[in-house]
Amino acid sequence: MVQQVRPFSDDGTIARQIKTAQAVSILGGIVLSLISNCFIAATTAIVLWLHNPTPAIAIWLAAVIALNAARLVHVTLIKRGNLPVRQPERALFLLSGGALLGGIVWAFAPFLGGGITTNGANAYVIFIIAGISAGALMQSTAFSRTALLFGGPPLAATLVLLMQQATVLSGVIAADLLLLAVMMVRASGMSQASFIRSQKDRLQAITLAGSLSEANSKITRSNSQLETLARHDPLTGLGNRALFNAHLQALVELQDDHPRQVALLIIDLDRFKTINDTMGHGAGDKVLVEIGVRLSTLSGPEDRVVRLGGDEFAVIVDGEGAAARAQAIGTGILAAAEKPILIHGRPTIVGTSAGLALFPDHGHTAEELFASADIALYAAKEGGRRRLNIFNPALKARIDRQRLIETGLADALATGVIDVHFQPQVALADGRITGFEALLRWSHPTLGPVSPPEVVLAAHALHMSERLTRNVATAAAALIRRLPEFGLDGASVAINVSPxxxxxxxxxxxxxxxxxxxxxxxxxxxxxxxxxxTLDAVTAGEELARLERAGYRLAVDDFGMGHSSLAYLVSLRIDRLKIDRSFVTGIAASRQNQALISALVGIGHALQIDIVVEGVETAEEADVLRMLGCRIVQGYYYGRPMPVDDIPGWIKTHQGMATETIVRA
Incomplete structure (x- = not known):
């Protein structure tokens, strides 16, 4: 009689292997943690010393550095001795002891500088202690004891001192710290439990695979592996597109005999390519695996979770309440993706976007349902990402239009079908031409006229913004070179740039x-x-400063419609503010608009910045604006956007009209 092989190894072996994995996980990030700990201690000591210099601060800092140096040597010895593999329990015990000693030394920090208070330098100590405690938790997801032993003593010391103050503010802060401690304990336990579960699953899967390999023949084993590869994703272990297509098709065909609602959720990672490009494909793989785990955790056992390919996942939900359940999964993964994923010891956040479609409401076949969910996903990404969109017919019409625009954009730019027209800007006082604004014009063969914002949006989606802007800037530069021929040596040409x-x-x-x-x-x-x-001081601010240093004129369009800081505008040396046309409409009869225009003009004059008013369409509006002190205007009353070849004729006509106006005046 053949003895049956046990599918899993004994519990003692698994427990030992899990402890080894925990010790290895801790050792993987401890060196950076110790260096960071010394740096934080040094900055804390400096703050305390500047507030109230005492010898105790220097002694404490020396103790932290000495202890961390000793722990670093200790960690090196543990690694060289391969202690996590040979004696994992001892390795964890030694690492826990080091964490406890570190926590005890940090527990003296609140007593430095005359005792902890709720303001000044000592408030900084509260912040630091909370931060290092939370950081310890993030670095010790595999083994909660080290995080609790390190963070517990300083948190406890801080709580005791805050409670001794017996003030409302100290009580509130103490309550916050206590809540943080409770959350740390809970999160630490959950992280360790999750780590242990994943290790158990991994080890049991390895053991089971080994047992099956011994029990089955080589041919049977090969066939099994081929079947798995054919219907499952080898990286995440989830179903693949083949499994997805078969399952969705089966559910749709089942509707004839057993009608039931089916919900299809498609999830896409936002800017996943950036992670692969900057951190490597290994980091990208780790992100995909973690997102797959989080998505599976949110889904029910009857839901089908698959990886469609690349950074795209899908969940098929059917049965009672399918729509609500799918929406809950979609909302849940948006929130779950906001939680950091540790990559090379560094927390990384990956956003997600999701599209949801329902059968039979949004499609009567598997193909139609998938297309509807994909359209909803596209709209979610187009609308700013990190959101869930549910399909609707109006959305389809809008997305179809945008996709037609995107499909034809490259050819339109290459063939010059997208033209650049120029609208003049004139001085109210004498009709002098001060410049032109370059505006996009595109008549699509199917859609007809396409608005400039739609063109800009399509260019951004296709990563063609630079190419589009270069085309417009080239046309503007060509016109600037010709302006002296028209007697407009001092005129400028403006191009619009999306933030x-x-x-x-x-x-x-x-x-x-x-x-x-x-x-x-x-x-x-x-x-x-x-x-x-102008509100983005990091990206836009730096680029605008470079443009200003290079000598380009800078203008703020639609001024009065946003939230720019005047001090920031002054620091960027803005040359011109353009007042939005919404303030001009009906200005002759609107005292409110007149007051707003007058105030905005006053701001421009005070800052020595030119003011241009857009959207002037009637002589009455021009007269009111002249009365309010406006100097430069732009609008249909003076000239519509025109091809560059029409500019000389317009200039001759305009100058003649301006001369007659001056003579009559």
Whole structure:
């Protein structure tokens, strides 16, 4: 009689292997943690010393550094001795002891500098202690004891001192710290339990695979592996596209005999390519595995979770309440993805976007249902990412239009079908032409006229923003070079730039060779940005500063519609503010609009910034604006956007009309 092979190894062996994995996980990030600990201790000591210098602060800092140095030597010896493998329990005991000693030394921090208070330097100590405690938790997901032993003593010491103050503020802070401690204990336990479960599953799977390999023949084993590869994703262990197609098709065909609702949720990781490019494909694989785990945790046992390929996942939910359950999974994964994933010891957050479609409401076949969910996902990403969108017919029409625009954009740019027209800007006082604004014009063969915002949106989606802006800037530079022929030596030409472009390429670097090639003065080229762009001090602010240093004129479009800081505008040396046309409409009869225009003009004059008013369409509006002190205007009353070849004729007509107006005046 053949003895049956046990499917799993004994519990003692598994427990030992789990402890080994825990020790290895701790050792993987402890060196960086010790270095960071010394740095934080040094900065804390400096703050305390500046507040109240005492010898105790220096002694404490020396103790922290000495202890961490000793722990670093100790960790090196543990690694060299291969202690996690040979004696994992002893390794964990020694690591826990080091964590406890570190926590005890940090427990003296609240007593430094005259005792802890709720303001000044000692408030900084509260912040630091809470931070290092939370950091210890993030670094010790595999073994909760080290995090609790390190974070417990300083938290306890801080709580005791705060409670001794017996004030409302100290009580509130103490309550917050106590809540943090409770959350640490709970989260630490959950993290360790999750780690142990994953290790058990891994070890049991390895053991089971080994047992099956011994029990089955080579041919049977090979067939099994091929079947798994054919229907499952080898990286995440989830079902693959083949399994997804078969399952979804089976559910749709089942509707004839057993009608039931089916919900399809498609999830896509936001900017996943950036992780692969900057951190390596190994990091990207870790993210995919972790997202797969989180998605599986949110889904029920009857739901089908698959990885469609790349960074795209799907969940098929059927049966009673399928729509609500799928929506809950979608909302849940958006929140779960916001939780950091540790990659090379560094927490990384990966956002997700999701699209949801229902059968039979949004599709009568598997293909139609998938297309509807994909459209909903596209809309979620288009709408700003990190959101869940549910399909609706109006959405489909809008997405279909946008996709047609995107499909034809590259050819339109290559063939010159997308044209650049120019709208003049004139001085109210004498009709003098001060400049032009470059505006996109595209008549799509199927859709007809396409608005400039739609073109800009499509270019951004296709990563063609730089190419589009270069086309417009080239046309503007060509016009600037011709302006002296028209007697407009001092006139400028403005191009519009979307705020989102500043994060994808350097506008100043792109314009430099173009301006040099056309031999024009950079001050004749004006960069118009919407007011929201000036709010991003990191990306837009730095790029605008480079443009200003290069000599380009800077203008804020639609001024008055956003939230720009005037001090920030002054620091960027903005040359021109353009008042949005919404303030001009009906201005002759609107005292409120007149007051707003007058105030905005006053701001411009005070800051020595030119003011341009857009959307002037009637002589009455021009007269009111002249009365309010406006100097430069733009609108259909003076000239519609025109091809560059029509500009000379318009100039002749306009100058004649301006002369007659001055004579009559």
């Amino acid at each position: 989102r472009e500043f994060s994808s390429y350097s506008l100043s670097a792109m314009l430099a060779p173009l301006v040099a090639g056309y031999g024009i003065d950079p001050s004749r080229l004006e960069i118009e940005i919407t007011e929201e762009a």
